[in-house]
Amino acid sequence: VSDDPIALLERELVSAARRRAAAGPVPVVLPWPRARRRRIRVGDALSAAAAAGAVIVALGALALLGGGGGGHPASIAAATPRDKLVATLAVLRRPQTAADRDPATLRQIARLDASSAAFRPDIAGMRLAGITPWGEKVVLVPFAVDRTPQLLVFTGGPLWGAAATSRIRARGIMAVETLRQPAGVGVVLVVPDGVARVSLAAGAQRLAPAAVRDNIAVLRVPAGAAAELRAAARVTWYGPGGAVVGAFRYGDAAQVCFTLGSSCRR
Amino acid sequence: MEGSPDPRTDGELLAATVTDPEAFAVFYRRHIRGVLSFFRRRAPSAELAFDLTAETFAAALEATPRYQPRPEPARGWLYGTAWNKLHETQRRGHADDAARRALAMAPIELTDAGIERIEVLAGGRVLRLLAALPADQRDAVRARVLDERPYDEIAAELRCSESVVRKRVSRGVQSIRARLKEAGL
Numbered sequence: 001v002s003d004d005p006i007a008l009l010e011r012e013l014v015s016a017a018r019r020r021a022a023a024g025p026v027p028v029v030l031p032w033p034r035a036r037r038r039r040i041r042v043g044d045a046l047s048a049a050a051a052a053g054a055v056i057v058a059l060g061a062l063a064l065l066g067g068g069g070g071g072h073p074a075s076i077a078a079a080t081p082r083d084k085l086v087a088t089l090a091v092l093r094r095p096q097t098a099a100d101r102d103p104a105t106l107r108q109i110a111r112l113d114a115s116s117a118a119f120r121p122d123i124a125g126m127r128l129a130g131i132t133p134w135g136e137k138v139v140l141v142p143f144a145v146d147r148t149p150q151l152l153v154f155t156g157g158p159l160w161g162a163a164a165t166s167r168i169r170a171r172g173i174m175a176v177e178t179l180r181q182p183a184g185v186g187v188v189l190v191v192p193d194g195v196a197r198v199s200l201a202a203g204a205q206r207l208a209p210a211a212v213r214d215n216i217a218v219l220r221v222p223a224g225a226a227a228e229l230r231a232a233a234r235v236t237w238y239g240p241g242g243a244v245v246g247a248f249r250y251g252d253a254a255q256v257c258f259t260l261g262s263s264c265r266r
Numbered sequence: 267m268e269g270s271p272d273p274r275t276d277g278e279l280l281a282a283t284v285t286d287p288e289a290f291a292v293f294y295r296r297h298i299r300g301v302l303s304f305f306r307r308r309a310p311s312a313e314l315a316f317d318l319t320a321e322t323f324a325a326a327l328e329a330t331p332r333y334q335p336r337p338e339p340a341r342g343w344l345y346g347t348a349w350n351k352l353h354e355t356q357r358r359g360h361a362d363d364a365a366r367r368a369l370a371m372a373p374i375e376l377t378d379a380g381i382e383r384i385e386v387l388a389g390g391r392v393l394r395l396l397a398a399l400p401a402d403q404r405d406a407v408r409a410r411v412l413d414e415r416p417y418d419e420i421a422a423e424l425r426c427s428e429s430v431v432r433k434r435v436s437r438g439v440q441s442i443r444a445r446l447k448e449a450g451l
Contacts, residue, residue, distance in 0.1 A: 003377050003383065004383055005376055005383065005384060006302075006383065006387060008374045009298075009319075009320050009374060010298075012320075013294055013327055014287050014288065017290045018287045021285060021286075021287050111342075183422045223422045
């Protein structure tokens with residue numbers, strides 16, 4: 001056993017690189033989601049049409065039986081990981097408009113895309129989910145890292161949140177940003193379908209529930225509660241009928257942000 | 267473990283790794299201190315910080331066949347991977363080793379001397395001294411020096427003036443320097 005783990009790790013990495021080089025070129029994987037595209041033949045199209053018809057019939061039967069549950073698409077079985085993400089958030093299922101392709105967000109995406117071969121943004125999937133009271137656009141961008149679909153939320157400020165589908169279903173995404181005028185903390189929460197209102201408590205502060213629209217809720221927290229909020233916010237989700245459908249502590253550990261430099265702040 | 271004199275950019279090194287394994291060693295030596303410090307500031311122990319560092323570099327190596335050089339620095343790509351590893355670990359409650367297993371890398375056993383080496387390289391001693399500062403100085407130094415936040419923002423959060431924040435940062439940094447000097451560092 002050597003006493004220098006740094007040198008040992010370098011040796012292991014170089015050995016692994018040598019093994020890979022000796023094994024020959026690795027097949028190039030097409031970027032997500034283009035890798036899933038394939039040529040559609042007449043027979044496939046007919047099969048797809050038949051399958052779609054079956055789904056429509058099944059959904060119709062569910063509606064007649066009152067099994068729609070207020071339209072909770074997240075409960076519909078999804079075929080692919082990306083479909084599961086889209087099935088979780090209604091805002092991703094509406095048609096994309098020109099406003100959804102926010103130029104400032106596209107520039108930020110381009111910077112991330114350029115710096116990471118593993119980052120695969122789904123530009124056709126991006127949606128402008130709303131504008132905060134302090135004037136920042138909230139843009140949701142599906143992307144994939146190592147072919148695992150996730151969702152990025154850009155708030156226009158330096159902080160972005162990101163999470164995979166399972167995380168969004170369990171806790172959503174919370175993006176926190178320090179506001180200057182007036183001083184305080186802006187909080188943007190992305191929640192799955194079926195959540196109608198969100199309340200937030202940080203330290204001694206308990207804020208009135210905020211309504212959810214297009215899967216996002218926006219809250220403003222007084223400046224004094226910023227530290228408590230970053231350390232341990234308590235989030236409660238309410239369903240359309242007012243029942244609590246989720247309650248958890250959303251601590252520092254739950255946040256993630258991507259950075260091109262060293263100034264990424266949580 | 268300072269920067270390498272190799273004139274190639276990080277992106278060029280990553281692209282060259284597929285045919286020149288030594289190129290990844292240069293990339294590793296350039297960034298090991300930064301990545302290790304990144305994790306040490308966020309992980310409760312030197313062992314976990316090293317574990318996450320190893321997994322991050324392994325994931326980077328695994329991704330090199332797909333990497334295409336761009337004009338922008340590849341450093342952001344590496345730290346994006348590091349953030350993902352940190353996030354995964356916080357979510358799962360333990361560090362993953364999928365990339366290292368995929369590369370058939372042997373586990374590295376840490377000795378006390380090895381842990382000390384990690385602490386020195388990652389600035390762990392400074393972090394321990396920071397934790398020992400009075401709370402007001404510790405919060406100010408952490409917000410300004412580690413998180414690189416502007417003074418006015420820190421002042422608003424701590425409910426004091428900017429000049430008070432500056433004094434706390436200055437006293438905290440002086441205190442840490444003095445203790446490092448006492449320890450002969």
